[in-house]
Amino acid sequence: MPASSNHHPRGFLTTIERLGNKLPDPIMIFVWLIAILMIFSQIGAWLGWSASLAYSGKEAPQWGELADGVLTYRATSLFNEDNIGRLLTEMPKTMAGFAPLGTVLTIVLGAAVAEKSGLFSALIRGSLRNAPRVIMTPMVALIGMVSHHASDAAYVVFIPLAAILYAAVGRHPLVGLAAAFAAVSGGYAGNITPGQIDVLLFGFTQEAARIVEPGWTMNPAGNWWFILAIVGLFTPIIWFVTDKIIEPRLGTWGSKPDEDMQAELAKAGLTPDERKGLRYAGLAALCVVALFLVVTLTPGYTPLIDEGKEGAAQMQPFYTALIAGFFLLFVSTGIAFGAGVGTVKGGEDALRMMQEGIRAMAPYIVFIFFAAHFVAMFNWSRLGPIIAINGATVLRDLGLSAPFLLVSVLLLSSVLDLFIGSASAKWSALAPVVVPMFMLLGISPEMTTAAYRMGDSYTNIMTPLMSYFPLILGFCRRWDKEFGVGSLLALMLPFALCFMVSGIGLTIFWVALDWPLGPGATVHYVSPLEKLP
Numbered sequence: 001m002p003a004s005s006n007h008h009p010r011g012f013l014t015t016i017e018r019l020g021n022k023l024p025d026p027i028m029i030f031v032w033l034i035a036i037l038m039i040f041s042q043i044g045a046w047l048g049w050s051a052s053l054a055y056s057g058k059e060a061p062q063w064g065e066l067a068d069g070v071l072t073y074r075a076t077s078l079f080n081e082d083n084i085g086r087l088l089t090e091m092p093k094t095m096a097g098f099a100p101l102g103t104v105l106t107i108v109l110g111a112a113v114a115e116k117s118g119l120f121s122a123l124i125r126g127s128l129r130n131a132p133r134v135i136m137t138p139m140v141a142l143i144g145m146v147s148h149h150a151s152d153a154a155y156v157v158f159i160p161l162a163a164i165l166y167a168a169v170g171r172h173p174l175v176g177l178a179a180a181f182a183a184v185s186g187g188y189a190g191n192i193t194p195g196q197i198d199v200l201l202f203g204f205t206q207e208a209a210r211i212v213e214p215g216w217t218m219n220p221a222g223n224w225w226f227i228l229a230i231v232g233l234f235t236p237i238i239w240f241v242t243d244k245i246i247e248p249r250l251g252t253w254g255s256k257p258d259e260d261m262q263a264e265l266a267k268a269g270l271t272p273d274e275r276k277g278l279r280y281a282g283l284a285a286l287c288v289v290a291l292f293l294v295v296t297l298t299p300g301y302t303p304l305i306d307e308g309k310e311g312a313a314q315m316q317p318f319y320t321a322l323i324a325g326f327f328l329l330f331v332s333t334g335i336a337f338g339a340g341v342g343t344v345k346g347g348e349d350a351l352r353m354m355q356e357g358i359r360a361m362a363p364y365i366v367f368i369f370f371a372a373h374f375v376a377m378f379n380w381s382r383l384g385p386i387i388a389i390n391g392a393t394v395l396r397d398l399g400l401s402a403p404f405l406l407v408s409v410l411l412l413s414s415v416l417d418l419f420i421g422s423a424s425a426k427w428s429a430l431a432p433v434v435v436p437m438f439m440l441l442g443i444s445p446e447m448t449t450a451a452y453r454m455g456d457s458y459t460n461i462m463t464p465l466m467s468y469f470p471l472i473l474g475f476c477r478r479w480d481k482e483f484g485v486g487s488l489l490a491l492m493l494p495f496a497l498c499f500m501v502s503g504i505g506l507t508i509f510w511v512a513l514d515w516p517l518g519p520g521a522t523v524h525y526v527s528p529l530e531k532l533p
Contacts, residue, residue: 454507
């Protein structure tokens with residue numbers, strides 16, 4: 001039964017929900033997309049679709065052809081011998097190489113131990129159950145956006161925990177899930193400090209900027225003030241939409257979709273064994289933190305610091321290692337807590353919990369197989385950079401002002417995000433076109449990157465093709481067995497619309513006031529052509 005008695009009120013969002021529920025399962029969407037992609041790749045090869053741009057590098061990027069300073073991409077049929085051979089011989093490699101897969105499975109292995117041992121339930125009942133309801137949503141929003149430093153672990157851990165937290169205080173769990181999903185995915189452009197995504201995106205920006213200025217060096221903190229402003233802007237939006245739109249629509253929380261969790265939440269307090277287990281878990285957590293401090297700060301022994309780089313770029317290994325850090329944290333604290341309460345009596349118990357966690361991920365693993373092949377085949381066809389280059393050329397020919405050009409990139413990014421979830425994949429195709437083009441038009445690489453990441457952010461929560469969409473849908477169905485694709489789209493639509501309007505406004509506002517985007521990063525750029533006599 002649905003979690004709420006008035007789960008289906010009439011209105012625009014209900015219409016969206018009804019139409020969206022007619023969409024096929026996300027797995028079948030990718031099956032159809034692969035078929036359509038193969039057809040279009042053949043048409044493109046027959047018609048000679050291509051795109052070119054000036055390129056100063058010595059070696060062509062993957063899938064490009066470099067001749068006389070011109071980088072060219074030509075549509076390639078996915079039916080040709082090379083691509084069919086690659087499809088069949090590299091099928092295991094294609095799936096195993098899909099970035100989100102390893103992250104999800106690694107985190108799940110650790111989180112399963114922490115959950116099955118009872119640690120998560122004890123933490124919620126012991127501390128979060130009495131959290132003030134009035135500030136619960138802004139807390140979730142802020143933590144969600146900060147959690148980007150933990151890479152994709154936020155999807156696997158933080159979002160379901162937010163749902164449990166809301167249920168623990170008597171609020172609808174899908175309200176907490178929606179707020180967390182909006183912060184983690186829709187607010188992907190915001191954060192308190194620069195992190196892994198900044199280094200990743202500015203790496204592509206640097207290579208693109210050197211097409212115009214060979215000595216241009218990236219500043220990983222080049223969007224710091226901008227992403228901080230996004231946190232300040234999106235937090236009250238999430239608060240308002242969650243408490244004033246989403247929660248009234250879902251209604252009161254009164255059903256029992258998960259008997260095990262309901263039994264856990266029914267416990268009034270912590271037992272003496274649970275308190276002892278939490279003390280053990282706290283000591284285990286301190287040991288993991290100490291381990292990371294040792295391998296990060298020990299003079300002469302810093303495997304998590306890249307000494308060959310400067311500034312925030314030095315921290316790239318540390319950010320990458322956070323996935324392993326979360327795994328160790330969850331496993332060690334889960335085992336320690338289980339030892340205290342008796343749910344973990346040996347290594348066999350911990351292994352059984354890991355197996356149960358992976359077993360629950362079976363639908364997601366099936367989805368990954370098809371999603372990984374669609375992304376890989378899109379690259380093999382060369383249609384991605386062809387679309388990006390030709391689309392950017394159209395924008396250039398329109399002769400728009402700087403704010404409108406940046407909004408165009410923002411909107412192009414958001415449209416592409418509906419089909420290609422990876423921020424780095426899209427930026428690797430767009431950056432070589434829009435960054436040098438906008439530099440010649442007087443717009444800095446940092447500002448172009450900021451506009452791109454804003455557009456790449458808010459549509460994450462509105463596409464079933466996003467890598468983690470089926471995972472979020474699975475979390476929803478834990479609480480409402482009838483929850484469908486359209487239900488989730490309707491739940492997140494108010495967030496996406498508010499983020500889009502405010503994000504566009506912030507971008508225009510920033511350019512108009514010519515505010516710095518970060519330390520040493522300005523909105524405008526003086527083109528080398530303008531320096532010539």
